[in-house]
Amino acid sequence: xxxxxVNGAEREVVSSADTPLLYVLSDxxxxxxxxxxCGLAQCGSCSVLLDGAEVRSxxxxxxxxxxxxxxxxxxLPALYAAESGRRDAELHPVQQAMIDVEAMxxxxxxxxMIIKAVELLSHTPxxxxxxxxxxxxxxxxxxxTYPRIKSAxxxxxxAMRGA
Amino acid sequence: MNGPLxxxxxxxxxxxxxxxxxxxxxxxxxxxxxxxxRTPGPPDAKSIDTWLAIHEDNTATLYIxxxxxxxxxxxxxxxxxxxxxxxxxxxxxxxxxDTNVTPNQGGTYSSSAIHRGAPQVRAAAAEARxxxxxMAARRLGVPVSGLSVRNGVVSGGGQSVRYGELVGGKRFNxxxxxxxPVKDPGQYHTVGRSLPRxxxxxxxxxxxxxxxxxxxxxxxHGRIVRPRGQRAYQAGAKPIRVDEDSIRHIKNATVIRQGxxxxxxxxxxxxxxxxxxQLNVVxxxxxxxxxxxxxxxAMRASDTEDRVVKEEGDFAQAFEAAAHRATSICYGxxxxxxxxxxxxxxxxxxxxxxxxxxxxxDIYNTRNGVAAVLGRTPENVRVQYVPASGTYGxxxxxxxxxxxxxxxxxxxxxxxxxxxxWDELGWDLYGPAHIGEARAAANADGRITAYEYHGxxxxxxxxxxTQQLAMETPVAEWPFPVSQxxxxxxxxxxxxxxxxxxxxxxxxxxxxxxxxxxxxPLDLAFAFTSEQAIDDLARSLGRDPYLxxxxxxxxERWEGVLxxxxxxxxxxxxxxxxxxxxxxxxxxxxxxxxxxxxRGGAVAEVEVNRRTGTVRATRLxxxxxxxxxxxxxxxxxxxIGQLVQTASRMLHEEVxxxxxxxxxxxxxxxxxLRFEDxxxxxxxxxxxxxxxxxxxxxxxxxxxxxxxxNAFFDATGKRMRIFPFTPERVLEALAA
Numbered sequence: 001x002x003x004x005x006v007n008g009a010e011r012e013v014v015s016s017a018d019t020p021l022l023y024v025l026s027d028x029x030x031x032x033x034x035x036x037x038c039g040l041a042q043c044g045s046c047s048v049l050l051d052g053a054e055v056r057s058x059x060x061x062x063x064x065x066x067x068x069x070x071x072x073x074x075x076l077p078a079l080y081a082a083e084s085g086r087r088d089a090e091l092h093p094v095q096q097a098m099i100d101v102e103a104m105x106x107x108x109x110x111x112x113m114i115i116k117a118v119e120l121l122s123h124t125p126x127x128x129x130x131x132x133x134x135x136x137x138x139x140x141x142x143x144x145t146y147p148r149i150k151s152a153x154x155x156x157x158x159a160m161r162g163a
Numbered sequence: 164m165n166g167p168l169x170x171x172x173x174x175x176x177x178x179x180x181x182x183x184x185x186x187x188x189x190x191x192x193x194x195x196x197x198x199x200x201r202t203p204g205p206p207d208a209k210s211i212d213t214w215l216a217i218h219e220d221n222t223a224t225l226y227i228x229x230x231x232x233x234x235x236x237x238x239x240x241x242x243x244x245x246x247x248x249x250x251x252x253x254x255x256x257x258x259x260x261d262t263n264v265t266p267n268q269g270g271t272y273s274s275s276a277i278h279r280g281a282p283q284v285r286a287a288a289a290e291a292r293x294x295x296x297x298m299a300a301r302r303l304g305v306p307v308s309g310l311s312v313r314n315g316v317v318s319g320g321g322q323s324v325r326y327g328e329l330v331g332g333k334r335f336n337x338x339x340x341x342x343x344p345v346k347d348p349g350q351y352h353t354v355g356r357s358l359p360r361x362x363x364x365x366x367x368x369x370x371x372x373x374x375x376x377x378x379x380x381x382x383x384h385g386r387i388v389r390p391r392g393q394r395a396y397q398a399g400a401k402p403i404r405v406d407e408d409s410i411r412h413i414k415n416a417t418v419i420r421q422g423x424x425x426x427x428x429x430x431x432x433x434x435x436x437x438x439x440x441q442l443n444v445v446x447x448x449x450x451x452x453x454x455x456x457x458x459x460x461a462m463r464a465s466d467t468e469d470r471v472v473k474e475e476g477d478f479a480q481a482f483e484a485a486a487h488r489a490t491s492i493c494y495g496x497x498x499x500x501x502x503x504x505x506x507x508x509x510x511x512x513x514x515x516x517x518x519x520x521x522x523x524x525d526i527y528n529t530r531n532g533v534a535a536v537l538g539r540t541p542e543n544v545r546v547q548y549v550p551a552s553g554t555y556g557x558x559x560x561x562x563x564x565x566x567x568x569x570x571x572x573x574x575x576x577x578x579x580x581x582x583x584x585w586d587e588l589g590w591d592l593y594g595p596a597h598i599g600e601a602r603a604a605a606n607a608d609g610r611i612t613a614y615e616y617h618g619x620x621x622x623x624x625x626x627x628x629t630q631q632l633a634m635e636t637p638v639a640e641w642p643f644p645v646s647q648x649x650x651x652x653x654x655x656x657x658x659x660x661x662x663x664x665x666x667x668x669x670x671x672x673x674x675x676x677x678x679x680x681x682x683x684p685l686d687l688a689f690a691f692t693s694e695q696a697i698d699d700l701a702r703s704l705g706r707d708p709y710l711x712x713x714x715x716x717x718x719e720r721w722e723g724v725l726x727x728x729x730x731x732x733x734x735x736x737x738x739x740x741x742x743x744x745x746x747x748x749x750x751x752x753x754x755x756x757x758x759x760x761x762r763g764g765a766v767a768e769v770e771v772n773r774r775t776g777t778v779r780a781t782r783l784x785x786x787x788x789x790x791x792x793x794x795x796x797x798x799x800x801x802x803i804g805q806l807v808q809t810a811s812r813m814l815h816e817e818v819x820x821x822x823x824x825x826x827x828x829x830x831x832x833x834x835x836l837r838f839e840d841x842x843x844x845x846x847x848x849x850x851x852x853x854x855x856x857x858x859x860x861x862x863x864x865x866x867x868x869x870x871x872x873n874a875f876f877d878a879t880g881k882r883m884r885i886f887p888f889t890p891e892r893v894l895e896a897l898a899a
Binding site for chain 2: 015016035077096099133
């Protein structure tokens, strides 16, 4: 039995200590944000925030996150609300910006894209294009939607600075 | 997308549970749908009720046979229905594809969802509207000619009635004749507009259901066990020894074997993953493939089956007599679908019915394949589609569906099979390698007078790996030439040329890699070969490559798409954009191409580092004329994807192998384009409201491949004859 904090709630899970966090989140806790892509930390499909920093849950064993705080795609609106002093938020501005520019095609990689962009904007509120590229370069989009992801991140950054 | 899920399995209903999708119960069934899904499909395409249901709340459900692959058809097809019915597009839902529920409209490939699907949906919706107007006329006592419809409300004679009041919850019980008049495009208020896609919100907030999220009650987790990297198609995968004791320490993990097929199942996913990796199997390591650097020699040396695809005039004589001649001999690699999420499939094989949930582009064809593997009739197999990451053609989805079915039958339990990264990349049905030889000639006036194309490739693999291994089925290849052989539209078809000769050399595929259709099949290689020859002719004549092409167009619409992309890119006649004297040189190129219909044009700007050999596409412009474009915003998005994916395929993508097997097994050994080398992109949609819709999901890619090759020449004065443009090859070309 391990304890961890997922999207603000204390959760107890029964997976073995060596189980990658991805399988705990998707199989035991039924979350749809983090999802399998490579199992090799190469693509970013399974990304979550661990104490605010983006990690690849497919190679992060459960024992490494004991007692720590995990935020998934589902938890981003609440995270944004807490950080911006709102009572609640329907979506994180990064999620909203992806919708506004109709960035997604299949959308499968967007868990990682959104998680990574949220991490970037948390420490770099006004990123230059090179900073966006450097931060996002470890995340692959097979549909080739990179141009709209970049514009959505810029759009979200503006929205968050204005907020 | 996340509309009502039809449930037809009495077992589930008896058990009081719905088919459990993504941890939540499916939405309650609408009253109208109680009768759907109980019998094997396809449902009768000649009945309006197969296509459309009107509900009491004045909403509708559209039953389409096309899969949402991320290309937006679950927005655009409802748009077509909304137009004819005069309903708001938000009032029209679609359902998951299901062989017991949705009509068989053929597979979702060759950019057909709008091309083939829109006319069917339009005709069905128009016929439903006609029936609704007849009902309203009787209800209101007003002739049809005195009625009008707005937002599903029929008005006339000072009265009104909603569609939902006329037929809501009931069936039309009406034959679909296809004879109802459809709207004049001049009256369109919904079609032709960039309405927002219906699936964006769920994809951003994490609530969208992908196949990876689907669970069945009581299921096991499965993984396949194969050598890392496929061997030659006909060689299969031969286990010499399987040491089942090697996974004894993993609790509840079981080895599944049928013939040469090996898999593992376990109660927990991580146990299945570990068991598949730790199961000790000694594989036959025979050298069954040509050496990587001998691939094209082996193709040429094959005993090919040759076919004349097109023969007009006298090529040889015209070529010989011409003032200007160009020859382009080029090579295209095997490329992988490399779909972002490896395939996943679920199966619950029971005596009364085998249920398979998968990501097939063609569920009815998948049904046949699963039936063959299970030794059952297709009617005993039910296949449902749940979206996945973009497949861009025939990836391992049927292989996964068949493997899940085998595992479920052998365990007697539902099985969820997830392929691992190396399974998907290593056992993919690759876009086949190609050798092209184009020869073109022009007279002194600048008219192209002769054109010849010879192409070498093998066909697609017909027998899925699971069937081959489990059933010992001999390999076979797809017989039809379409999309597998020299494409007369992509190879010179955009030009009016009097003397043409197109010849296909079909290579027998058994000794090569597995193959399947990959977005714009072979077209990148065709245009890469062909359009470099056309460019060389222009330069030989001292003509601007855009104006030279413009002067030789086959029709006005080819000219229109060429003009559109030239204009958008700011192409100026004769302006040489070649620049840079140091390590970095830049150039610009133009190209044309397409797949089976529609017309595509592209302009590329590339940057070549002459010291390192690296090439970047800095800016790409792509234009498509696909006739009537239902949702231009969606097509813009499609073009952006085509431009970026083509840059990836031209600069990075190639399946590597040695004599034993494939060695491209992950994102390091099969690199694709990333943020750091993503070009600036400009999509251009050429709208023709009065022309039939044709495809828009792949038709700018060939043009883009050609434009990049021509831009490379513009920058360097050298021709690339093989892609991808790896630094090694670029340095070799520059030194030549």
